Amino acid sequence: MADNGELRHIAKRKRKNRLFHQLFFMSTCFGIVALALLLIQVLVQGAGWLDWDFLTSYASRIPSRAGILAALVGTFWLMVITAPLTFIIGVATAIYLEEYGKDTRLSRLIQTNISNLAGVPSIVYGLLGLTVFVQLLSMGRSLLAGALTMTLLVLPIIIVSSQEAIKTVPQSLRNASFALGANRWQTIVRVVLPSALPGIMTGSILSLSRAIGETAPLIVVGAVAYVAFLPSSPLDTFTVMPIQIFNWASQPQAEFQNVAAAGIIVLLIMLLSMNAFAIFLRNKYQKKQ
Amino acid sequence: METELNTQTTDFTKKKKMISSDVLIPKILALFAFISIFTTVGIVAILIFESVNFFRAVPFLDFITGTKWTPLFEPAQFGVLPLIAGTLMVTVIASIVAIPIGLGSAIYLSEYAPARVRNIVKPILEILAGIPTIVYGFFALTFVTPLLKLFIPQVEIFNALSAGIVVGIMIIPIISSMSEDAMVAVPNSLRNGAYALGATRFEVAVKIVVPAALSGIVASFVLGLSRAIGETMIVTLAAGSLPNLEFNPLKSIQTLTAYIVSVSSGDTRYGSVEYLTIYAVGITLFVMTLLMNILAGYISRKFREEY
Numbered sequence: 001m002a003d004n005g006e007l008r009h010i011a012k013r014k015r016k017n018r019l020f021h022q023l024f025f026m027s028t029c030f031g032i033v034a035l036a037l038l039l040i041q042v043l044v045q046g047a048g049w050l051d052w053d054f055l056t057s058y059a060s061r062i063p064s065r066a067g068i069l070a071a072l073v074g075t076f077w078l079m080v081i082t083a084p085l086t087f088i089i090g091v092a093t094a095i096y097l098e099e100y101g102k103d104t105r106l107s108r109l110i111q112t113n114i115s116n117l118a119g120v121p122s123i124v125y126g127l128l129g130l131t132v133f134v135q136l137l138s139m140g141r142s143l144l145a146g147a148l149t150m151t152l153l154v155l156p157i158i159i160v161s162s163q164e165a166i167k168t169v170p171q172s173l174r175n176a177s178f179a180l181g182a183n184r185w186q187t188i189v190r191v192v193l194p195s196a197l198p199g200i201m202t203g204s205i206l207s208l209s210r211a212i213g214e215t216a217p218l219i220v221v222g223a224v225a226y227v228a229f230l231p232s233s234p235l236d237t238f239t240v241m242p243i244q245i246f247n248w249a250s251q252p253q254a255e256f257q258n259v260a261a262a263g264i265i266v267l268l269i270m271l272l273s274m275n276a277f278a279i280f281l282r283n284k285y286q287k288k289q
Numbered sequence: 290m291e292t293e294l295n296t297q298t299t300d301f302t303k304k305k306k307m308i309s310s311d312v313l314i315p316k317i318l319a320l321f322a323f324i325s326i327f328t329t330v331g332i333v334a335i336l337i338f339e340s341v342n343f344f345r346a347v348p349f350l351d352f353i354t355g356t357k358w359t360p361l362f363e364p365a366q367f368g369v370l371p372l373i374a375g376t377l378m379v380t381v382i383a384s385i386v387a388i389p390i391g392l393g394s395a396i397y398l399s400e401y402a403p404a405r406v407r408n409i410v411k412p413i414l415e416i417l418a419g420i421p422t423i424v425y426g427f428f429a430l431t432f433v434t435p436l437l438k439l440f441i442p443q444v445e446i447f448n449a450l451s452a453g454i455v456v457g458i459m460i461i462p463i464i465s466s467m468s469e470d471a472m473v474a475v476p477n478s479l480r481n482g483a484y485a486l487g488a489t490r491f492e493v494a495v496k497i498v499v500p501a502a503l504s505g506i507v508a509s510f511v512l513g514l515s516r517a518i519g520e521t522m523i524v525t526l527a528a529g530s531l532p533n534l535e536f537n538p539l540k541s542i543q544t545l546t547a548y549i550v551s552v553s554s555g556d557t558r559y560g561s562v563e564y565l566t567i568y569a570v571g572i573t574l575f576v577m578t579l580l581m582n583i584l585a586g587y588i589s590r591k592f593r594e595e596y
Contacts, residue, residue, distance in 0.1 A: 017489035021401055027393030028402075028410060031465070034458045035417045038424070041432045092321035100315040101322070110322050113329050119512070119582040120575065121519025123546050124332060126553070127571045131335045135559065152328050159325070185310045206419075213421025216521035216546065220553040220567075242423045242522075249427050249526055257431055264424050275419055279412070 042268070046261025054262055058228045059244065063255035068263050070227040071244035074143070075212055075270075077231055078240055081147035082154070082211055087204055089151070090158030091193075094200075097159075098166040099188055118156040125153045126220025134221060141222030144234035149221050153214065154207040161203025165196040198285035205278040209271050215242035241267045336575055339568035346562045352569060358532040358543075360566045361557075367566065369573060371532040375449065375542035376577075379524055382453025382538060383460060383517040388510055390457075391464030395506075398465070399472035400494040411466075418462035426526030429455035434527065443539055447529025450538040455527065456520050460513040467512065471505025472498050508589035515581035519574065521546040545574045 057067025093110070101107035129149030139145040169192050177187040193200075218240060227239045241263060248260035344352070347367045355368015394414075398407055434451040437444045444450065475498050483493045499506065529541030530551050543551075549567045557564045 013489050013492070017491040020491045020494075021397075024393045024397035024401060027390040028397045030390050031394060031417055031458070031461050032410070032413050034461075035413060035420075037432065038420070038428045041428060042424070045431065089321050089324055092318045093325060096315065096318035096322040100318060106319075107322075110325060114325050115586075116579070116582065117325060117329060119515060119578060120332065121521070121546065121578055123519070123521045123549050124336075124571055124575050127549070127568060128328070128332050128335060130553070131339065132331060152324075155325060155328070183311045185314045209419065213419075213423070215421070215423045216525075216550060219550050222553070242421055245427070246423055246522065246526065249423075249430060257427075260427055261431075264427060267421065268424065271419060271421070272416070275416070 039268075042261050042264050044261075045258050046263070046265045049258045049262035050265055054259075055266070059239075059247075063253060063259050066248070066256075066259045068241065068244060068266060070230060071239050071241045071263070072266070073230045074223070074227070074238040075240045077143055077234075077238070078147050078150065079208060079212065081144065081234065082150045083204070083208055085147070085151045086154055086158050086207060086211075090155055090204070090207075091162050091200060093155075093159045094162035094166055095188060095193075098163055099184065099192065114156050114159055118160070122153055122214055123216040123220060125149055126217030128152065129217060129221040140235065141224070141237055142235045143231050143238040146218050146221050146223055146238065146240075147234070149217050150211045150214065153217060154211045157207040157210060158203055161206065162196070162200045165199025165203065166192060168199065169195045198281050202278045202282045202285075205274050205281075209274045209278075212240075212274075213242060213267070213271060215246055218243055219246070241270075332575070336568055336572040339565055340572045343562065343565035343569045346565070347569075356534045358548075360563050361552075361555075365562070367569075369545075369570065371534040372543060372545045372548055372570060373573070374534055374536070375524075375528070375532065376518055376544040376546070376574075378449045378536065378538060378542060379453045379456055379520075379528060379544055380514055380517045382450060383457035384510070384514055386454050386457025387460045387464055387513055387517075391461045391509070391513065392468055392506065394461070394465045395468035395472060396494050396499070399469045400490060400498060414462045414465060417458075418466075420459075422459065422520060422522040423526070425455050425459050426523040429523055429527035441539060445529070445539060445541050447527060447531075447541040448539050449528050449542045452524045452526075452528035453538065456517050456523050459520065459523065460516050463516060464509045464513045467509030468502070468506045471502035471509070474505070475501045504589050504592035507592075508585040511581050511585035511588065515578045515585070518581065519546060519578050521550060525550045545570050545577075549574075 054067050055072065056069055057065060058070050059068075060066040093114075097107050097110060101110075126149065129145055129152070133139050133145035133148050134141055137145075139148075173191050173195065174187055177191045182190070222237075223239050223243050224237050227237060231238045245260050245263040245267065248256045248263060251257075352367050352369050354370070355366060356370050357366040357368045358371045359366045398410060402410065429451045433455055434444065434446065434448065437448075437451055479497050479501060480493050483497045488496070524544045525547040528544065528547065530543050530547060531541040532543040532548065533540070535542065548570055552563070552567050
């Protein structure tokens, strides 16, 4: 008789388990559904506005004539400056922290500092760029000032991912190189880096895709939304895709929302193909190991 | 004999070169590593320096306790509380969305999901984390706000609710992936012990795994919220630009970040008091997120359970 109550209790616990299984599953689906809705919304609004003219025209006050050319080229030049700078500074810092300064007080300081920097809101980097690059170094509201600001912003990401990549290189490879008479630097250049390169590349691509999508710091640094020419030097004013999209999205006319959606499609295609390439690199590398 | 001598000298110069490269190169690399320190020093120095200039014109107490923020109108008033209230309102709404859903999906992925499902879902969450915030802002403005309007007709075009919900969606991947990492790190022996006593999957998850991973889970909440406080484009696009000390989520508000954007995209004169406000607001934002990040680090170190 007592067993009856116990069985009921067990059944209740099992029901509870099933109920929460469903709830947890639904919360997992929530993120996926939100992503799907977001993509559908953007595609439905923007697909009709996306054509060759859109890619090759400048911004305009008339929605049907507006294009993304200046922003597309601006983003491209921003990357041309930011990519090599972040790569060199980021990888150099990672090598220093992992290969030379391991467990010294200086490297622990730098390490804590980097993880704190990663938590600073991006708009604060904008204030840094505005004050140091635009005002103090009098670069003006230029492409160069924007690119340097972006470099500082994504540095923590590329440093941490390069460190992870360097950490995965087995110590035995380094020891073999030392045993053959190579010094530290030769070992790093000929053994450690080649073996860590796919991981470093993956991190670099991901950090660049972060830079391409960032808006707030560049608004503060002063990228302008109405640019009807292509930048011809690093000191020219410029615009980038997210800022152009922001500008269209904040226009009161409903048609500009569609133009913004078309811009978002271009931006997302660019980002998704970069991420896909990064994932491809990672998978290829993981299979090899 | 002579050739031998020659090879010896080249050997020596080679060795000298090798030694010098091992002396010089760490120093060059250290210079690059210092750039990140300079960045921090630069941020802190600039925020403090320009804020001090601001507080010469506006008393600190008026700034921190004032309830009116009208720096661009006459009479200019510089009370930061409306901006802080706006930021906190968006953050609270975001956490109401993101904490249960993020934790729920972390429990599902770590305790319930078969490997096959996990391999599909995790990359999708990664994509969600990689979407630029400007796209989320567009989504809030053109999808979530009209949707809310269907259910609550008095919603304004720019409102804190829509922005908060979408900021919540944005931080779900952060909370979910960090919490999941903490749960996966809980050793299986603990789970098996509970199963052997007849516990259901739910009981194992809630009574064993979550308590054991609590420090990591709470740290993920705090980091997610810190991200919500610093989020800029979603609130700029969807929450509007009316800094009122109000707690009605259906109305337009302004956050700390959105204010900085609105001043920077206008044409305020360099060096004027209005211009200096962005640094005072910036240092407020910086201190808030810094405290949150330190708290997150403290929680995950202090309360970590070692197995």
